[in-house]
Structure formats: structure tokens, C-alpha cells
Amino acid sequence: MSSVLDGWERGSFSGGGLTRDTYRRGSGPGVIVIHEVPGITPKVTEFANEVVDAGFTVLMPSLVGTPGKPMSNGYAMQSLLRVCVSREFTSWATGRTSPVIGFLRELARSLHAECGGPGVGAVGMCFSGGFALGMMVDGHVAAPVLSQPSLPFPAGRRRGADLNLSPSDLAGVKQRAGAGCEVLGLRFDQDALVGTRFDTLRKELGDAFVAVEYPSSTKRDHSVLTEQRVDDGVQRVLEFFRQRLAN
Numbered sequence: 001m002s003s004v005l006d007g008w009e010r011g012s013f014s015g016g017g018l019t020r021d022t023y024r025r026g027s028g029p030g031v032i033v034i035h036e037v038p039g040i041t042p043k044v045t046e047f048a049n050e051v052v053d054a055g056f057t058v059l060m061p062s063l064v065g066t067p068g069k070p071m072s073n074g075y076a077m078q079s080l081l082r083v084c085v086s087r088e089f090t091s092w093a094t095g096r097t098s099p100v101i102g103f104l105r106e107l108a109r110s111l112h113a114e115c116g117g118p119g120v121g122a123v124g125m126c127f128s129g130g131f132a133l134g135m136m137v138d139g140h141v142a143a144p145v146l147s148q149p150s151l152p153f154p155a156g157r158r159r160g161a162d163l164n165l166s167p168s169d170l171a172g173v174k175q176r177a178g179a180g181c182e183v184l185g186l187r188f189d190q191d192a193l194v195g196t197r198f199d200t201l202r203k204e205l206g207d208a209f210v211a212v213e214y215p216s217s218t219k220r221d222h223s224v225l226t227e228q229r230v231d232d233g234v235q236r237v238l239e240f241f242r243q244r245l246a247n
Helices: 042-053 073-085 100-115 131-138 157-161 167-178 197-208 231-245
Strands: 009-015 018-026 030-034 057-061 120-125 141-147 183-188 209-214
Touching: 009 100, 018 042, 018 100, 030 042, 030 100, 030 131, 030 231, 042 057, 042 231, 057 100, 100 120, 100 131, 120 131, 120 231, 131 141, 131 167, 131 183, 141 231, 157 197, 167 197, 183 197, 183 231, 197 209, 209 231
Parallel strands: 030 057, 030 120, 120 141, 141 183, 183 209
Antiparallel strands: 009 018, 018 057
């Protein structure tokens, strides 16, 4: 195990027809941190450690890549190819929920049963950025966070606006939002990978969608919580978890 994951307990979880390694640390209300491309990098772990230090039990599933391996262009392309061809992720189709959401819902249900409270938090980034929407449908996720949601990949106007949800799951998300479950979204304002999803979220969820947008300094600005970290964004996420997950 890489030294960046020292102190994290490695485990495994099966659900939704999938089995994946997990990394766990901390105590308190549960939060699921879903990594971006290329995997659980040192920067993702650094963010997860901050969530732990804020008083939460953090569980990180490993969906692609090698846990602890640093970011590089070649590594990112390798993992991106895996996302594109894997049946677990709906990378191009619209109006569909990625199959991996079934696994993540069961993971959230298990963590909630163990940690208690009003629910668990979930934060996704990049290709996983929208996964917390699908996870919130069954009520175990009380603090969904979307950081630079990028699926389906925005090739064309329709894909760029799509939320990576089936019609029934979108209806479930809207019902929960209407009942008071806010959704926090973060992005750089010129990030082309996000497409026009924030406009769709505003239209579908109204005031329940809390958008936090930062000015892009370069065209490569993408990872709000990790590689191009914005300290204010990290603090907004931590405060959102405190407000939504307090017993």
C-alpha cells in the first residue's frame, strides 16, 4: 500500500453485482468520497483526510486506477480509457444511470446503518461527479456533493446537459430535493467537461441546487477539490456535511 494511504483500513465491499476495494478512516457521521480520474491519488487522499479531520467516517471505494498512485498524464489517459469502455459507467448515452450507482447505493446504505444519523454524505468528482445524485434516490444520502460532474462526456449539446440519470431516478432526485434535500455543486466556470449540467440542475431542482462556481484561471482548471484545489470549495463542502449530517 502506498504511504499516502497509511492509517487507512483497506477492506472490500460487494453490492449491485460488483465487488471493489475500499479504504476507511475516521469516526463520526459517514461520508463516501468517490475519486476522480485517474483514481485514489495523493490529492484525493489529502482531501479525504480533511473530511476525516472535520469529524467524519470516510469510506473511499476504488473504482479505477491504482490506489495511492500519483497523477500523471499517461496514468489519467489509461484510467479514462477504462471509464470509456467499462459497462459500469454510462460515458456516452443520455437518460441513463451508470450501473455502478447500484453498488454505491448499497455502500451508502451499509455505511448509514453503521454510523447512524440522518444519512451519509457523498462527494463525487469528474467522471464520478454526478454519482451522488443517483445515490440520493433511496434516502440514505443526506448530503450529496457534485464536483465538476463530467458524465456523460459532453460531446454535443444533449450530452453536455444530461445528468447521467434515468427518467425514474431523476424523478426520485426531484422528489427528495422537493422534500428539502439540498444538492451542492462545484465547478470552474469555464470547465468544458461540465457542459451545461449546472443549468439543467437549476432547472430541475430549483433552489435545492446550491451552485458554487469559481473563475477559471486557465482552460485546464477542472479539479476543484484536488489538483486545482480551491480552499474555499473544500471548506464549503465540509460545512455542507456539518449542516446536513449533524445528529
